[in-house]
Amino acid sequence: MSIILDHVNYRYGEGTPLETAALKDVCLQIPDGQFVGIIGHTGSGKSTLVQHLNGLLKASSGRIYFNGEDIYDKEYDRKKLRSRVGLVFQYPEHQLFETDVFTDVCFGPKNLGLDRRETELRAYDALRKVGLPDELFYQSPFDLSGGQKRRAAIAGVLAMKPEVLILDEPTAGLDPRGRDEILGQIRELQTKTGMTILLVSHSMEDVAEYVDRIIVMNRGSVMYDGTPREIFTHYRELESVGLAAPQVTYILHELKDRGLDVDVSATTIGEAADTVMRALGR
Amino acid sequence: MGIVKASDVVYEYIRRDEEGNVEGITTAIDRVNFDIAPGEFVAIVGHNGSGKSTLAKHINAILNPTEGTVWVDGMDTGDEGSLWDIRQTAGMVFQNPDNQIIGQVVEEDVGFGPENLGIPTKEIWERVEESLRAVGMYEYRKHSPNRLSGGQKQRVSIAGVLAMHPRCIVLDEPTAMLDPSGRREVIRAVRGLNQVEGMTVILITHYMEEIIHADRVFVMDQGKIAMEGTPREIFSQVERLKELRLDVPQATLLAHELKKRGVVLPDGILTGQELADALVGKKRGQG
Numbered sequence: 001m002s003i004i005l006d007h008v009n010y011r012y013g014e015g016t017p018l019e020t021a022a023l024k025d026v027c028l029q030i031p032d033g034q035f036v037g038i039i040g041h042t043g044s045g046k047s048t049l050v051q052h053l054n055g056l057l058k059a060s061s062g063r064i065y066f067n068g069e070d071i072y073d074k075e076y077d078r079k080k081l082r083s084r085v086g087l088v089f090q091y092p093e094h095q096l097f098e099t100d101v102f103t104d105v106c107f108g109p110k111n112l113g114l115d116r117r118e119t120e121l122r123a124y125d126a127l128r129k130v131g132l133p134d135e136l137f138y139q140s141p142f143d144l145s146g147g148q149k150r151r152a153a154i155a156g157v158l159a160m161k162p163e164v165l166i167l168d169e170p171t172a173g174l175d176p177r178g179r180d181e182i183l184g185q186i187r188e189l190q191t192k193t194g195m196t197i198l199l200v201s202h203s204m205e206d207v208a209e210y211v212d213r214i215i216v217m218n219r220g221s222v223m224y225d226g227t228p229r230e231i232f233t234h235y236r237e238l239e240s241v242g243l244a245a246p247q248v249t250y251i252l253h254e255l256k257d258r259g260l261d262v263d264v265s266a267t268t269i270g271e272a273a274d275t276v277m278r279a280l281g282r
Numbered sequence: 283m284g285i286v287k288a289s290d291v292v293y294e295y296i297r298r299d300e301e302g303n304v305e306g307i308t309t310a311i312d313r314v315n316f317d318i319a320p321g322e323f324v325a326i327v328g329h330n331g332s333g334k335s336t337l338a339k340h341i342n343a344i345l346n347p348t349e350g351t352v353w354v355d356g357m358d359t360g361d362e363g364s365l366w367d368i369r370q371t372a373g374m375v376f377q378n379p380d381n382q383i384i385g386q387v388v389e390e391d392v393g394f395g396p397e398n399l400g401i402p403t404k405e406i407w408e409r410v411e412e413s414l415r416a417v418g419m420y421e422y423r424k425h426s427p428n429r430l431s432g433g434q435k436q437r438v439s440i441a442g443v444l445a446m447h448p449r450c451i452v453l454d455e456p457t458a459m460l461d462p463s464g465r466r467e468v469i470r471a472v473r474g475l476n477q478v479e480g481m482t483v484i485l486i487t488h489y490m491e492e493i494i495h496a497d498r499v500f501v502m503d504q505g506k507i508a509m510e511g512t513p514r515e516i517f518s519q520v521e522r523l524k525e526l527r528l529d530v531p532q533a534t535l536l537a538h539e540l541k542k543r544g545v546v547l548p549d550g551i552l553t554g555q556e557l558a559d560a561l562v563g564k565k566r567g568q569g
Binding site: 043145147160178215255257258259269273 | 297329431454455458460463466490506524527529533536546555
């Protein structure tokens, strides 16, 4: 049970002078239940990559296996794949359209052909999972705050009961608390349900804090793949491709340069505080 | 009076249901007063829905106050006759660069504003050149905007505003959609405008690291200015900021965490360098 990408290539504008390779020989294996962060500068191929995973884009060459089945096989039910791999786009609140939040969340499961009872149970469950309070269920989605709207939109995807949830920059434009709330809820969802989660992000601090594994994309290829600690030791290389390390990593380097014996591979505030305390001999 | 001044500004809007019946009145801005001096760098932060964007829209007369007055370079924004002068004095840059760029070529896009002002062609080109140079995008002048990165596009948007020769530039979350290098580029360009060109800058953002170089920070909450001060004064109140749904730079957060664990450190540490200064002294003091 996992997602496997086997030598996946994607070129758009094939056969035209504008032909561009957006993914180049990508090989990845994502086991069940992992929380994966995908980082890369604008145009590095992150969004193209995740759109392959639920069949929105079809690879020019290479194979993708979902739970051992080749998704490009003629017999494979790609429509079903879309409900098994839920994709939450950037600014998903722009896709809310129903008159109230509950009806909006029901839209997905209803389209899966589920009966009314199952649809409503799933919608209710999904709204609870994203932490939206009951009193908002029958409000117009347009009367909610930015963070609430976004959670309603995520609930719409969760109501399809996907096995894999992909979020493309779920916190863009949210205030710090809204950001922490959404990421906290995603983490809780992941630990409680064991769902595989892929988080596309521009925030190095967020991926350092939340994910188990980071995939760094650059020019359509996988540049690094490892734990946050491993990835951010390459901060110079990351800078050269438009990324960075979490700020706390730079702070630790500064401390180290000034003679404090700290472990510069710490990537979160908690880890950094631990190593500074140790360096101070406390 | 400074370049932008607000006096007892209130902005209310009426909420209506689908049939158009009045449901209630929301006070988005609630008695706000400020006075921004020419050349100042002011940052406005606040949670989603705190009123910061609504406030920014008052500065170039996209919105007009329900009560009170906003003056831009001495012009009352409620005075329709000065509308174009106000917009030219206070230029605005928004979140999404793709919604702000219209030209097929970078230099055409930047020239669009001054062209609409009826500036002679020769001067338009001079303005385009100086604006693109100011944001470090001159070498891209012949490029197509849709081939640029997010940070580059946003710098072209800023150049487009600069070409109008504003005295003040208001940026509403200009980096929200950008990757780390894009954010760095845009913030560097904005600081350059402020420090080198002496441009008045009003920056709205959710990224606390972007405001540590501001002269003054306003923290908005429920339509009011809840806190005001230098970045150091503001960030020394970590718990208060958390209550207001905000954050502090990671250096400040790390210092706060160390203090909780018993390390004695000064308040208001903003950068890694300041933290290093404080800690290295400590290590030596211990001997």
